[in-house]
Amino acid sequence: MVIARLRRRRGPKRVYRPPEIKLTFSDFIDIVAMTYFGKWAERLVKAFELDQALRRAGLPHYPTMYAARTLLFTFVSFVLALYFSLIILLSILPLIIKLLLVLFLMIVPVLVFAYFLAYPSAKASERKNGVESELPFFAAYLATMARGGASISQVLERVARLKVFKAMRREASMVIRDVNMFGKDPMEALEANALDHPSHLYRDFILGYVTTVRTGGDVLHYLEIRTQDVFNRRMTDLKLIAERMSMFTEMYITVAVIMTLVFYVFFTISAIFPAGKFAGIAGLTLFSFAVLPTLTLLILYMIHASQPKSPISFKTPYRAFIFVGIPLALTTFPIMFYLTGAYHVFERVDKGVIMGLDTTLAATLIAMSLPPAYEHVKENRKLKGLSRATAAFLRDLAEIRKTGLSPERSIISVVQERSYGPLDRIVKKLATALIMGLDVEHALRRVLRGVRSWILLANMRFLSDSIMVGGGSPETLDALARYAYNLVELEEELRKRLRPYIAMPYLGAILVSAASLLVLGFTVKGLGLAPGGETAGFGAFGGIGGGVTPQEMANVALYLSIGAIFNSWLMGLVAGKIQDTRLSAGFLHATILTIISLIVSLVTLRTIELMA
Numbered sequence: 001m002v003i004a005r006l007r008r009r010r011g012p013k014r015v016y017r018p019p020e021i022k023l024t025f026s027d028f029i030d031i032v033a034m035t036y037f038g039k040w041a042e043r044l045v046k047a048f049e050l051d052q053a054l055r056r057a058g059l060p061h062y063p064t065m066y067a068a069r070t071l072l073f074t075f076v077s078f079v080l081a082l083y084f085s086l087i088i089l090l091s092i093l094p095l096i097i098k099l100l101l102v103l104f105l106m107i108v109p110v111l112v113f114a115y116f117l118a119y120p121s122a123k124a125s126e127r128k129n130g131v132e133s134e135l136p137f138f139a140a141y142l143a144t145m146a147r148g149g150a151s152i153s154q155v156l157e158r159v160a161r162l163k164v165f166k167a168m169r170r171e172a173s174m175v176i177r178d179v180n181m182f183g184k185d186p187m188e189a190l191e192a193n194a195l196d197h198p199s200h201l202y203r204d205f206i207l208g209y210v211t212t213v214r215t216g217g218d219v220l221h222y223l224e225i226r227t228q229d230v231f232n233r234r235m236t237d238l239k240l241i242a243e244r245m246s247m248f249t250e251m252y253i254t255v256a257v258i259m260t261l262v263f264y265v266f267f268t269i270s271a272i273f274p275a276g277k278f279a280g281i282a283g284l285t286l287f288s289f290a291v292l293p294t295l296t297l298l299i300l301y302m303i304h305a306s307q308p309k310s311p312i313s314f315k316t317p318y319r320a321f322i323f324v325g326i327p328l329a330l331t332t333f334p335i336m337f338y339l340t341g342a343y344h345v346f347e348r349v350d351k352g353v354i355m356g357l358d359t360t361l362a363a364t365l366i367a368m369s370l371p372p373a374y375e376h377v378k379e380n381r382k383l384k385g386l387s388r389a390t391a392a393f394l395r396d397l398a399e400i401r402k403t404g405l406s407p408e409r410s411i412i413s414v415v416q417e418r419s420y421g422p423l424d425r426i427v428k429k430l431a432t433a434l435i436m437g438l439d440v441e442h443a444l445r446r447v448l449r450g451v452r453s454w455i456l457l458a459n460m461r462f463l464s465d466s467i468m469v470g471g472g473s474p475e476t477l478d479a480l481a482r483y484a485y486n487l488v489e490l491e492e493e494l495r496k497r498l499r500p501y502i503a504m505p506y507l508g509a510i511l512v513s514a515a516s517l518l519v520l521g522f523t524v525k526g527l528g529l530a531p532g533g534e535t536a537g538f539g540a541f542g543g544i545g546g547g548v549t550p551q552e553m554a555n556v557a558l559y560l561s562i563g564a565i566f567n568s569w570l571m572g573l574v575a576g577k578i579q580d581t582r583l584s585a586g587f588l589h590a591t592i593l594t595i596i597s598l599i600v601s602l603v604t605l606r607t608i609e610l611m612a
Contacts, residue, residue, distance in 0.1 A: 033068035037075075041067035048117055055196040057123035058174065070116035078109040125305075128198040130167030132237070133308040135202055136490065137458055138168045139230045140483035142209075143223035144462050147476045150469045152213070153179070153186050158465060164458040166311035171202075187213060201233060224479070231486045235493060242497030244306050245578055249501045252299045252574060256292065256567065257508040263287050264516045268556055281559065288563030296570040300577055307581045308494070312454045314379055317372035317584035329368035336360040349554040355602055358561050362598040365569045366591050373587040379452060380580075382422075387455040387488045389423035394459060394481040398474065407472035408434045426451070440467045455491060459484045498578055502589075505575040509568035509593045513600040516560045520553070521608035557608075561601045568597035 034041070044067040045051055051063040059066075085102045093101075138159065145155045159165055159172040171193060178189035187210050194206035205226055212222045267284040337343055340356030396418060400410040415431040426447050433443035441464045448460060459480070466476045572593040576586025 029069065029072065030065055033072040034065065037068045037071040038064065040071055041065075044071065050117075050120065052196070053120035053124065056127075056198045057120040058127050058170070059120060059123060066116075070113065073116065074109050074113040077112045081105040081108050124198040127167065129305070130309055131171060131197070131199045131202045132234075134165055134168045134311070135199075135205065136227070136230050136234050136487065138165065139205065139223070139227040140480075140487070141458075141462055141465075143220070143227045144466050144476055144480050144483070145469060146220055146223055147479060148466050148469045148473065150465075151186075152190065154469065156186070156190075162461060164311060164454060164461050166309070169311075201230065205230065227483070231483075231490070234490055238308075238490060238494045239497065241306060241308070241494065245303065245498055245501060248299055248303050248306070249504050249574075249578060252296070253504050253508045255295050255299075256505075256571060257511050260287075260292065260512055260567075261515055261519065264560060265519050268520050268560070281555065284556070284559045284563070288559065288567065292563075292567050293570055296567070296574060300574060300583070303574070303577050304583075307577075310454050310581075312452055312457070314376075314452060314582060314584055316379065317375040317587065320371040320375045321368070321587070324371040325368040328371065329364045332367040333360060333364045336363045345558075349558055351554070351605060354554060354558050354561055355605060357558065358565060358598055358601050361562050361565050362594050365565070365594045369569070369572075369587040369591045369594070372584055373591055376582075376584040376588060380585075383453045385422040386453045387491055389420045390453075390456045390459050391481065391484040391488045393420050393423055393427060394463065394477070394484045397463075398477040398481045401472065401477050402474045407467045407477075408440065410472075411440075423456075426456075440464050455484075455487055459487070494581075495579075498581075502575050502579050505571040505578075505589070506593065506596070509564075509571045509597050510600055513561075513564040513568060513597040514604050516564055517557060517601065517604040517608060520557055520560060557605070561605070564601060565594060565597045568593045 041064045045063045050067055054061050054063055054066060085105050088098055088101050088105075091098070141159070142155055145158075156172045156175055160169055160176055162169060165172075175186070175189045175193050178184045178192065179186055182189075184192070190206055191210045194203045194210075197203045197206075208226060209219070209222065211217075212219055264284070267281075267287065270283065337356075337360050340359045341352060342356035342360045344353050345357060393414065396414045397410055400414050401407060403410075405413060411427075412431045412434055415427045420427060429447040430443055433446055434440070438446070444460050444464050448457060451457060462480055462483075463472075463477075466472055466480060569590045572588075572590025573583060573586035575589040575593070577583055579585055579589070
């Protein structure tokens with residue numbers, strides 16, 4: 001009775017129910033992949049060493065699961081390719097078109113399989129390039145903090161929070177994860193991170209540091225020597241990058257100028273003869289607006305992959321391009337299309353219509369490029385001279401600190417005694433904040449808000465941490481100033497070596513714009529001889545007899561001129577990417593090259609008319 005009463009008071013017995021596990025679509029894909037392709041996936045991992053590739057790439061994927069996904073997506077793409085191939089074979093398309101489409105569909109599963117296998121290698125290369133770009137900065141920061149007495153754990157925790165780093169922040173986060181979640185010793189976690197790293201520079205630097213710490217060696221001496229070695233090696237790498245840019249530029253000019261002229265001559269002659277008119281015009285259009293732009297985009301990607309990356313991205317020019325440039329271009333096109341008389345292209349094609357279309361296209365491209373170009377120029381004016389002024393400020397600060405003043409008083413004294421040009425506005429605000437009683441970290445956080453110079457942000461971040469952690473000793477500030485000058489030298493060395501290659505896209509654009517139309521004029525003039533030996537007269541545009549009408553020649557000239565203007569705009573993007581390592585710089589060059597190409601095309605059209 002008593003037990004029954006107690007049970008009634010306690011209520012019914014509760015049964016433990018495990019929490020419901022909600023599967024996402026990605027989890028469902030993984031379950032299907034492991035169920036049907038698990039055994040094959042294990043063989044694939046061993047055959048292609050995917051476990052090592054994933055570790056080098058820093059991807060948190062289980063190798064067998066990744067291989068199973070690869071096989072699943074390859075199988076699905078193969079089934080879809082068979083399905084669409086069957087539909088194409090049963091269609092009424094010509095046999096040659098069927099075969100080409102089926103061949104393309106059969107290649108798709110191979111491309112999917114190759115993509116999944118190549119993805120870890122691509123990510124490993126991206127990881128390597130990112131770390132090697134930031135390694136001099138990280139080495140300088142580590143040496144500065146070690147001189148101030150900071151431990152490696154403190155340094156890694158700060159690096160994991162610093163926005164001036166991108167690749168190194170990810171590496172530091174991975175080390176901290178191993179320490180906090182898996183209980184590893186900091187040295188052990190740092191060593192494990194470096195052992196499978198794709199960058200041998202980073203691996204040698206970190207493993208040497210770990211060995212020096214474990215054996216009780218002189219850590220400061222090691223960091224100073226190796227940091228200087230890293231800077232020297234980076235200088236050598238920049239020379240190699242400049243040579244690689246030279247190779248890409250020469251490759252692009254070869255394709256965009258020499259090969260373009262060869263194909264233009266071929267397509268022009270094909271369009272002139274009656275048997276190949278359609279093929280010539282179609283080939284000219286395909287090459288000008290599909291093949292050549294695709295090659296330009298490929299060269300841009302190769303240049304982007306080879307250039308050092310900055311952790312700070314400039315999004316304002318691209319926002320201006322999307323939200324201002326494109327709407328402005330859509331507004332400009334119909335206005336210019338009507339004002340220039342280009343709308344007569346639906347009735348006839350003559351010299352006036354061609355000039356009108358050229359002007360319309362150029363005005364549209366310029367309207368699309370001017371807003372991002374303006375934003376880029378505005379950003380560049382803010383950044384001009386900041387890097388060199390920052391290095392000079394840190395050098396003077398280190399000298400004043402040697403007199404015995406505190407770091408804060410040294411900053412105030414330096415600002416009051418000397419002008420630093422573009423840096424004056426920032427350091428004066430910094431001195432004012434310090435006089436009001438703010439500490440260095442909070443003062444710098446206030447004055448650097450909105451600044452986009454990576455060199456300035458990195459060095460000021462180093463300065464703040466060296467003062468907050470190590471007290472800003474004269475030796476530490478002196479080392480920081482020395483590293484700042486090295487960083488500036490790296491930046492200026494790359495710009496200096498890339499500057500000569502900017503002229504090549506300009507020369508290429510002028511050659512394509514002028515030579516393509518001149519080739520058309522000379523070709524038609526040479527083929528336009530009358531049977532009796534007399535030169536057939538050119539019409540209003542420069543047309544000829546002998547079976548080639550002015551209208552046909554005008555059609556060819558139209559495609560040549562607008563293709564030259566459009567590809568000159570793309571060449572401007574390449575020139576900007578080479579000059580400033582940012583695509584946003586290309587909009588300014590694209591605007592200039594579009595204007596040049598338009599002028600050259602109009603002058604060349606006039607020259608062809610005078611040749612008659």
